[in-house]
Amino acid sequence: xxxxxxxxxxxxxxxARRTLEKAVGFLRSIQHxxxxxxxxxxxxxxxxxxxxxxxxxxxxxxxxxxxxAARWIRSQQRADGTWATFAGGPGDLSTTAEAWVALRLxxxxxxxxxxxxxxxxVQAEGGIERSRVFTRIWLAxxxxxxxxxxxxMPPELIFLPKWFPLNVYDWSxxxxxxxxxxxxxxxxxxxxPLPFGVDELRSGAAPEPFDAPWTxxxxxxxxxxxxxxxxRRPIGPLRRLAMRRGAEWIxxxxxxxxxxxxxxxxxxxxxxxxxxLGYPLDHPAMKAGLEGFERFLVRTETPEGTVRMLExxxxxxxxxxxxxxxxxxxxxxxxDPDVVRAATWMLDEEIRxxxxxxxxxxxxxxxxxxxxxxxxxxxxxxxxxxxxxxALRRVAHPDPERLRxxxxxxxxxxxxxxxxxxxxxxxxxxxxxxxxxxxPFCDFGAVIDPxxxxxxAHVVEMLAHEGLAGGEACRRGVRWLLDHQEPDxxxxxxxxxxxxxxxxxxxxALVAAxxxxxxxxxxxxxxxxxxxxxxxxxxxEDLRSYSDPSWVGRGESTASQTAWGLLALVAAxxxxxxxxxxxxxxxxxxxxxxxxxxxxxxxxxxxxxAFYIRYRLYRMTFPVSALGRWCEEVDA
Numbered sequence: 065x066x067x068x069x070x071x072x073x074x075x076x077x078x079x080a081r082r083t084l085e086k087a088v089g090f091l092r093s094i095q096h097x098x099x100x101x102x103x104x105x106x107x108x109x110x111x112x113x114x115x116x117x118x119x120x121x122x123x124x125x126x127x128x129x130x131x132x133a134a135r136w137i138r139s140q141q142r143a144d145g146t147w148a149t150f151a152g153g154p155g156d157l158s159t160t161a162e163a164w165v166a167l168r169l170x171x172x173x174x175x176x177x178x179x180x181x182x183x184x185x186v187q188a189e190g191g192i193e194r195s196r197v198f199t200r201i202w203l204a205x206x207x208x209x210x211x212x213x214x215x216x217m218p219p220e221l222i223f224l225p226k227w228f229p230l231n232v233y234d235w236s237x238x239x240x241x242x243x244x245x246x247x248x249x250x251x252x253x254x255x256x257p258l259p260f261g262v263d264e265l266r267s268g269a270a271p272e273p274f275d276a277p278w279t280x281x282x283x284x285x286x287x288x289x290x291x292x293x294x295x296r297r298p299i300g301p302l303r304r305l306a307m308r309r310g311a312e313w314i315x316x317x318x319x320x321x322x323x324x325x326x327x328x329x330x331x332x333x334x335x336x337x338x339x340x341l342g343y344p345l346d347h348p349a350m351k352a353g354l355e356g357f358e359r360f361l362v363r364t365e366t367p368e369g370t371v372r373m374l375e376x377x378x379x380x381x382x383x384x385x386x387x388x389x390x391x392x393x394x395x396x397x398x399x400d401p402d403v404v405r406a407a408t409w410m411l412d413e414e415i416r417x418x419x420x421x422x423x424x425x426x427x428x429x430x431x432x433x434x435x436x437x438x439x440x441x442x443x444x445x446x447x448x449x450x451x452x453x454x455a456l457r458r459v460a461h462p463d464p465e466r467l468r469x470x471x472x473x474x475x476x477x478x479x480x481x482x483x484x485x486x487x488x489x490x491x492x493x494x495x496x497x498x499x500x501x502x503x504p505f506c507d508f509g510a511v512i513d514p515x516x517x518x519x520x521a522h523v524v525e526m527l528a529h530e531g532l533a534g535g536e537a538c539r540r541g542v543r544w545l546l547d548h549q550e551p552d553x554x555x556x557x558x559x560x561x562x563x564x565x566x567x568x569x570x571x572x573a574l575v576a577a578x579x580x581x582x583x584x585x586x587x588x589x590x591x592x593x594x595x596x597x598x599x600x601x602x603x604x605e606d607l608r609s610y611s612d613p614s615w616v617g618r619g620e621s622t623a624s625q626t627a628w629g630l631l632a633l634v635a636a637x638x639x640x641x642x643x644x645x646x647x648x649x650x651x652x653x654x655x656x657x658x659x660x661x662x663x664x665x666x667x668x669x670x671x672x673x674a675f676y677i678r679y680r681l682y683r684m685t686f687p688v689s690a691l692g693r694w695c696e697e698v699d700a
Contacts (some may be wrong), residue, residue, distance in 0.1 A: 076645050077698055079652040084691040088394050090659030091387060091684050092402055099409030101387040102380040103680030104362050104373075107670070108149045109137045110159050111328055111374045113166035115357070117202055118332050120169060121256055122339060124354070132363065132372030134170035137163050138178065139371060145181020150607050150666035150676040152620070157189040158199040161265055165203070168260050183264045191267025197505045198329075201246070205336075207255035208262045213271070215504035216291035219247040219306035222313060226424055232313075233424045234500050236513035237443050237491040240421070241317060241330030245337035246505075248310050251295070251303070252340045280502035288504050311341055317421075318349055319439045322356025326437035328376045331357075359438075376670070378437050379679065381413055381448050385434075386685040388455040393692035399460035407459040407467065410434070410452055414470050415444045422481065425493045432477030445490045446481050447559065449474045450522040454529060475530055478523050479537045486540035487515025487548075488523045490559070509671025516558030517548055517566045525573035533577045542577050545570055546585055553588030554617065561625065561667045561676075563616050564605045567593060568628025572635035581637035590636050592617070593629050594643045601646030602626040602654075604665070610672040623661035624679075626650050627686035630694060639697035648694055651687050660684060 095101055112133045119125035140163075141147055146155025147163045164182045172179055186192065192203065203209035222244065224231035232240045275282035314334045317324055324330040335353045343350050360375045388406045396403060415433055420442035423429065433444030434452045453474045461467040483494045495513040500506060520541050527538040549555055549570075550563070557565030571589050575581060595617075597603055602621025609615035619625075630647040638644055655661055661683040668677030 076648055077695065080648050080691050080695055083652045083655050084394055084688065084695060086655065086659035087684065087688045087691070088391060088396065088659075091390065091688060095387070095402055095406070099384070099405035099407075100380045101383040101406070101681060101685075102378065103383055103682075103684075105375045105377055105379055106373065106666075106678040106680070107376040107675065108156075108159050109140050109147050109166075110162050111376050112137055112372070113162040114202060114328070114332060115374050116166045116169055117162075117205070118336065120258070121205055121254075121336065122345065122354075124345070125169075129372065130170050132370045133374075134167055134172070135366070135368055136371040136373050137166055137170075139366075141178055141182070144185065145178060145183075146185045147182075149674065151664050151678065153607060153666075153676075155185055155189075157186060158195040161186050161192050161195050161199055161262075162202065164265065165208075165262065169258070174260075174264055186265045187267050190269050192262060192265045193267055193269040193271070196507050198508050201250070203262065205249075205254060205256065207257045211250065211253040211255075212292065214250065215288050216295055217243065217247045217250040217505060218291055218295065219251050219310050220302060221247055222306055222309045229497065229499050230503070233421065233492075234495070234497045235511055236495055237421055238325060238327060238330065239500075239511040241325045242333055244310055245314055245330065245333040248307055248337040249333060249340060251307065254340055280499065281504075284503050307341065311338065314338065315349055317442050318353070319441065321359065321439035322349075322352030322354070323439070324353075325443055326377055326435065326440035328360075328374065376675075376677075379681075380438055381410065381434050381452065382436050383679075383681045383685070384410055385448065385452040385455040386689075387681070388459070389451070390685045390688035390692070392455070392458050393689040393696075395692060395696070397460075398458055403459055404461060407456055407461050410456060411461075411466060411470055413438075414473070415441050418442060420444065422492055425495075426480050429480035430473065430476060432473035434474065443491055444477070446478050446488045447490050447519045447522055449478050450519075450526040453478075453526045454522075457529065471530075475526070475532070478526065482523075482537055482540070483515050485515060486544035487517075487520040488541070489513040489515050490519050509674035515544065517545060517555040518557050518559055518569045520544055521555075521566075521569040521573035525569075525576050528573070528576035528578070538577055542574060542579065545574060546579075549585055549588070552616075553585075553592035555589070557669070558672065559669050560628075561607050561619075561669060562605050562609045562672075563592075564596070564603050564625045564628050565667070568625075568632045571632035575635045581635075586636050589632060590638055593632060594641075597629065597643055597646065601648075601650035603629040603647070607666060607669070607676050610669070620665055621650060622663050622665050622667055622683070623651060623654065624663060624667045624682035624686045627690035630690040631686070634690070634693045634697050639694050644694065648691065651691060661687060 116133055147159045149156050149159055160182050200209045200214055204211050204214060226233050232244060235243060274285045324334045338350060362373045364371050384406050388403055391403055413434055418441040419431055433449040435444045436448050453471050456467055456471050481493045482488055489495050490513055492513050500511055524538055524541040532538050554563040555566035555570045557563060567589050598621045600621050603625045604619035604621040605617055606615045606619035626647050630644060633644040663683035666676045666678040667682055668679045670677055
């Protein structure tokens with residue numbers, strides 16, 4: 065390709081253009097023939113451990129699947145014997161315990177060095193007694209933990225009306241789809257013993273004491289005692305009806321690919337719940353669910369043999385809209401065949417005719433929007449919809465009326481999903497009731513979906529570019545963003561790591577919406593970025609910043625995070641600043657010969673503090689956008 069910007073004669077500009085041209089070539093080379101981009105989505109080995117345990121529970125586990133998954137799990141163990149939830153992170157108790165059990169299932173000797181090292185870590189961290197509720201549920205399924213010692217999860221929860229506290233729609237979409245099937249599993253309390261135990265992982269630690277009774281956590285802990293008593297003598301007809309309603313709720317939300325919500329947790333627990341209710345493995349719902357996992361498996365050949373990694377989710381819509389924006393930012397023509405092909409595929413992915421759970425809070429809102437995955441029509445999200453609109457609106461498509469109609473529907477749907485405080489959550493509006501976070505079984509990460517700075521910024525940016533900066537929705541979104549700037553000048557990043565991501569998204573959005581670059585909020589953000597730029601010119605923020613403030617804005621430089629910082633500087637009118645030039649230099653120096661960047665670090669977030677993601681295409685899409693916008697600005 066040929067970039068449209070003229071040469072400036074400066075070393076930095078020349079390096080940037082050469083870097084950009086190679087990166088665009090690489091990005092083009094990995095586009096699927098049907099138009100989409102999709103990078104592998106790597107999380108942690110609990111996905112693979114739980115997959116083996118599910119297959120063992122259903123009596124469908126094969127030797128080949130076990131060997132391939134076990135190779136992957138072993139390959140991710142660190143020198144200290146632990147498994148972490150992200151590259152370079154600390155060892156994680158629950159992840160290490162689940163990996164140990166899965167490897168025992170695969171035949172690993174508990175006396176082997178790698179198993180003893182894992183055992184030692186689990187013991188030191190308090191044993192499985194201190195593992196998360198989900199880990200102990202998996203142990204209970206095989207008689208390795210008592211159901212009596214787990215929080216009670218009554219299926220009657222399904223009857224609570226949407227206005228009543230703790231109803232299923234008070235939970236985030238990913239949590240409600242997990243909790244409903246778990247209420248069935250936990251009620252039926254199955255046990256299918258394994259030929260080994262887990263005494264090696266027990267520390268003998270006593271149960272943790274209850275919180276004070278006047279706190280919500282303490283009150284719910286005491287309520288749990290009562291629920292356990294009720295579970296021993298439930299109202300029979302009510303409980304049976306609750307189980308049937310729960311099954312109907314689950315089946316109504318199964319997607320075209322056989323999964324639930326496009327993510328592993330509700331998918332696995334829905335299959336377990338249906339199986340325990342008597343659905344045979346050849347039932348269409350069970351058959352589709354099990355076969356659907358095949359698309360989520362990534363197999364790689366290694367000297368030790370094939371390794372098999374299960375993706376927790378897939379991101380083709382997200383990857384594709386970011387790739388199209390990147391190409392257009394790089395100067396690729398709006399009618400370029402690769403761009404048009406991608407736009408056509410995105411138009412085909414628009415959600416039409418399916419009213420998902422979002423309609424519970426917004427019953428009169430017309431259907432529209434896009435989801436993250438290939439098949440997740442029940443759960444479009446505002447973040448994908450905003451970024452798809454930002455990409456599509458710039459494409460010179462051969463069917464402009466179709467494109468414009470889809471964009472308009474996406475805009476209307478996103479405006480309608482604004483929360484009452486002016487911000488946007490990802491999947492639901494006004495999903496902010498924190499009471500559910502106090503329940504005893506809510507120790508697995510985020511269980512509500514309140515507005516966040518990164519999502520709100522993307523929607524505000526979309527509205528501004530659609531000429532709606534003066535509208536009420538955009539103005540309220542801008543006010544929300546200004547009100548939620550951190551005291552240090554940054555913004556929190558809910559879905560990306562972390563304050564670098566939030567700041568990199570908010571600054572361009574505010575500027576697009578009419579906030580001048582000289583505004584104190586923008587200047588504070590730029591100053592924060594300048595203070596946290598690494599000596600090598602890049603930016604990096606370790607995922608530990610979600611739980612340890614000393615890590616905020618601090619970590620190993622990565623291509624994606626450096627691009628986020630550069631995007632903010634360019635938008636703030638600081639493209640010619642020393643900080644921006646150093647960021648461009650970092651991207652030019654670290655580019656690989658094939659035009660890509662290596663990025664081992666995880667820069668995506670699932671649940672802050674608990675679950676993290678390595679998006680394999682972030683290393684490409686964001687640097688291409690940042691370099692393209694920088695080149696355009698310095699040549700202006």
